[in-house]
Amino acid sequence: MTAKAKHLDLWQVSKTYQSAQGPVEAVSDVTMSIEEGDFVSILGPSGCGKSTLMMMLAGLESITDGVVVERGRQVTGPREDVGLIFQDATLLPWLSVLDNVLFPVKILKKPRNEYLRRAHDLLAMVGLSKFENHRPSQLSGGMRQRVSICRALILDPPLLMMDEPFSALDAITRDEMNLALLDIWQKNPKTGVFITHSIREAVLLSDRVLVMGGRPSKVVCDIKIPFGRPRPDDIAESPEFNKLCGELKQYIQSGHKHMEEVST
Ligand SMILES: Nc1ncnc2c1ncn2[C@@H]1O[C@H](COP(=O)(O)OP(=O)(O)OP(=O)(O)O)[C@@H](O)[C@H]1O
Structure with missing residues (x-):
């Protein structure tokens, strides 16, 4: 079996924020790789540095120490080949659904006609063809988040980073979004970094799950998910799935306990 190429390589990556109350060591000494085409979820207690780590990988937050390399090139700032999805869909209220999806094309001054077909196809894939001319205010939360997924995919980036994209949605819509994401991955595999507080969501979607914890925060657990695709x-009803969820829960609880002990 041939080894997969590395998409992201992190070497001794740390982040210390300077705040009015003094330095905050958010991430400490993370060394790991993420392989091409892998969907990797990051779990961990609140405040353990998950978003900070993702923002450093995306080049949107400076790195205090260490190096992040993407496909052989050091990450030094934001770049076009990363799609980003956040908890809030952050759509532009005055633009139609279609124009929101095409917004990155406009910003990067790429030819709209070349991406129009892809925008229609993406919206069809997430079931929003009939809503292309609607404004975001006419959509539900789940529909808005589906538009933001299409916007993140419009330039077909090889890397998609998602920071708790479904945490503001109700349970049923969240399950639907998980299935939509599995479907998108099946049809158009890419490398994914996904932050979530839901253990079951992480196990369902991922090829690999990392748990962050401790103070300063590190990767304390790295589990390969043994389920194939599709x-x-x-x-999610299988004993193996539930066993994995149980193991991850224990890692998160011990990381949580450690963070509480340090902060008291
Ligand atoms: N701009 C900032 N300035 C100072 N401290 C910050 C800043 N951003 C984050 N922090 C601190 O860094 C630590 C990690 O924050 P981060 O948002 O990365 O955690 P998280 O694991 O994503 O949390 P959550 O699950 O609650 O979203 C926290 O202690 C937070 O208070």
Whole structure:
């Protein structure tokens, strides 16, 4: 079996914020790789540095120490080949759904006609063809987040980073969005970094799950998810799925306890 190429390489990556109350060591000494095409979730207690780590990988937050390399090139700032999705869909209220999806094309001054077909196809894939001319205020939260997924995919970036993209949605819509994301990955595989507080969501979607914890925060657990793709519909009911969730829960709880002990 041939080894997969590395998409991201992190070497001794740390981040210390300077705040009015003094330095905050948010991430400490993370060394790891993420392989091409892998969907990697990051779990961990609140405040353990998950978003900070993702922002450093995306080149949107400076790195205090260490190096991040993407496909052989050191990351020094934001770049076009990363799609980003956040908890809030952050759509532009005055633009139609279609124009929101095409917004990165406009900003980067790429030819609209070349991306129009892709925008229609993406919106069809997430079931929003009939809403292309609607404004974001006419959509539900789940629909808005589906538009933001299409916007992140419009330039077909090889890397998609998602920071708790479904945490503001109700449970049923969240399950639907998980299935939509599995479907998108099946049809158009890419490298993914996904931050979530939901253990089950992480196990369902991922090829690998990392748990961050401790103070200063590190990667305390790195588990390969043994399920192939496409994932069977009833995978989340299987004993193996639930066993993995149980193991991850224990790692998170011990990281949580450690953070509480240090902060008291
Ligand atoms: N701009 C900033 N200035 C100072 N401290 C910051 C800044 N941003 C984050 N922090 C601190 O860094 C630590 C890590 O924050 P981060 O948002 O990365 O954690 P997180 O694991 O994503 O949390 P959550 O799950 O609650 O979103 C926290 O202690 C936070 O208070």
